[in-house]
Amino acid sequence: MNSGPLRSGLIIVDKPQGWTSHDVVGRMRRLAGTRKVGHAGTLDPMATGVLVVGINRATRLLTYIVGTRKTYTATIRLGQSTVTDDAEGDVTNETIAAAVTEDAIRAAVANLTGDIEQVPSSVSAIKVNGQRSYARVRAGAEVDLPARPVTVHRFDIHDIRRERGGKLLDIDATVECSSGTYIRALARDLGDALGVGGHLTALRRTQVGPYGIDAAATLEELAEELQLLELDDAARALFPARELEPAEAADLSHGRRISASTEAGPVAAFAPDGRLVALLDNKGSDAKPLLVFAPGNDEAGR
Numbered sequence: 001m002n003s004g005p006l007r008s009g010l011i012i013v014d015k016p017q018g019w020t021s022h023d024v025v026g027r028m029r030r031l032a033g034t035r036k037v038g039h040a041g042t043l044d045p046m047a048t049g050v051l052v053v054g055i056n057r058a059t060r061l062l063t064y065i066v067g068t069r070k071t072y073t074a075t076i077r078l079g080q081s082t083v084t085d086d087a088e089g090d091v092t093n094e095t096i097a098a099a100v101t102e103d104a105i106r107a108a109v110a111n112l113t114g115d116i117e118q119v120p121s122s123v124s125a126i127k128v129n130g131q132r133s134y135a136r137v138r139a140g141a142e143v144d145l146p147a148r149p150v151t152v153h154r155f156d157i158h159d160i161r162r163e164r165g166g167k168l169l170d171i172d173a174t175v176e177c178s179s180g181t182y183i184r185a186l187a188r189d190l191g192d193a194l195g196v197g198g199h200l201t202a203l204r205r206t207q208v209g210p211y212g213i214d215a216a217a218t219l220e221e222l223a224e225e226l227q228l229l230e231l232d233d234a235a236r237a238l239f240p241a242r243e244l245e246p247a248e249a250a251d252l253s254h255g256r257r258i259s260a261s262t263e264a265g266p267v268a269a270f271a272p273d274g275r276l277v278a279l280l281d282n283k284g285s286d287a288k289p290l291l292v293f294a295p296g297n298d299e300a301g302r
Contacts, residue, residue: 007032008057009228014216015043015051015205027219028053031226040065041179041208046088049205050216058231060291064238064266064279068209069153071176074200076187078105079168081197085121085184095196098166105171106157108193112186113155117147121184151178152186170201210237231293232276239268244277252278257286266290 011032015024021042029037032055040052040062049072054062079097082089154176161170171190175183184200191198206213217227229237240263248258249271258280261267265281269289278289 007055007228008231009055010058010061010211010231010234011053011055011222011226011228012211012216013051013053013222014213014218015048016219017048018045019219020045021051024051024219025053028055028222031222032056038062041070043205044086044088044184044203046086046200047203047205049203050208050211050213051205052208052211055228057293058234060293061231061234061238065209065211067179068238069176069178069207070181070205071154071174071207072183073202073204073206074173074175074183074187075202076171076173076190076198077163077168077201078171078191078194078198079196080199081188081191082199084199085182085188086200086203089199093197096167097169097194097196098162100169100194100196102160104194105160105169105190108190109155109157109173111193112189113152115149115151118150118181118185118189119147120145120182121188148180150181152181153177155186176207232270232274235268235276235279236270239266239279242267242269242280244269244271246272249277252280252289252292255289255292257283257288259287260285261287 011028013024013028015021021039025037025039029035034056036056036059038054038059040054043049043051052062052065078100079095080091081093082091152175154174156174157171158174159172162168163170175186183203187198187200215229221227242261242263244252248269251258252269260282261280265279267280267287268276269278269280271277276293278293279291280287281290282288
């Protein structure tokens with residue numbers, strides 16, 4: 001474990017396949033030497049790519065990161081449906097997809113782009129009567145989740161390949177979407193729209209809000225060097241910034257309001273020395289602190 005001083009910040013992890021997000025948090029706790037670790041948005045074990053992990057006081061930023069846009073690269077297989085809507089589940093139905101044309105695929109993709117109503121996968125982590133949906137499915141229960149609004153900002157098709165003599169079609173795509181969008185459900189719905197069924201065979205998250213795969217490190221790299229995006233820098237990347245006068249910084253440090261920001265909140269407010277003081281939101285003519293980050297070391301913010 002890290003025996004150095006406690007630090008706060010974000011770690012952009014390139015999650016490996018086969019690991020749960022909880023597994024990654026456990027590893028980060030050991031590497032960072034602190035129990036105060038969380039993540040901003042679960043990735044399924046099958047998926048790889050960007051998992052934003054917060055350390056110490058930076059865990060307070062995770063709520064705001066969860067709601068940001070996400071970008072994924074995905075491979076969708078047409079011609080097979082599975083119980084989980086991805087390659088980890090048993091195949092429940094097969095339909096020859098040889099007659100499906102590229103034009104039909106692109107038309108169906110267009111209908112799944114923009115503001116849509118999406119029924120989440122039944123093996124999602126959504127709670128039903130206090131129990132995770134996936135747990136109910138694994139226990140043999142029928143789960144009927146209601147549709148909910150999501151936004152698919154971009155659904156780009158890069159390649160279409162015919163497999164098994166054309167019986168199956170594999171589609172490589174990039175999806176940029178709102179928080180709460182299930183790429184597995186997009187694969188399922190695309191297959192259903194084309195009448196042949198579909199499921200996800202590969203998924204890689206390449207962007208979460210302002211944090212991209214180029215800044216991500218593997219677990220092996222992090223074991224060699226804990227690549228931490230310091231709290232102040234993480235907040236500057238995530239929110240509009242407001243530079244404070246010394247008196248304003250002092251007021252916010254004690255939870256007092258200051259004059260309203262010119263930007264809509266949340267706004268990250270920084271002391272003259274560059275330290276993050278608070279997150280602000282306008283309330284009439286005042287800016288109210290949503291979160292105050294205590295001065296000094298990380299122990300103060302615990």
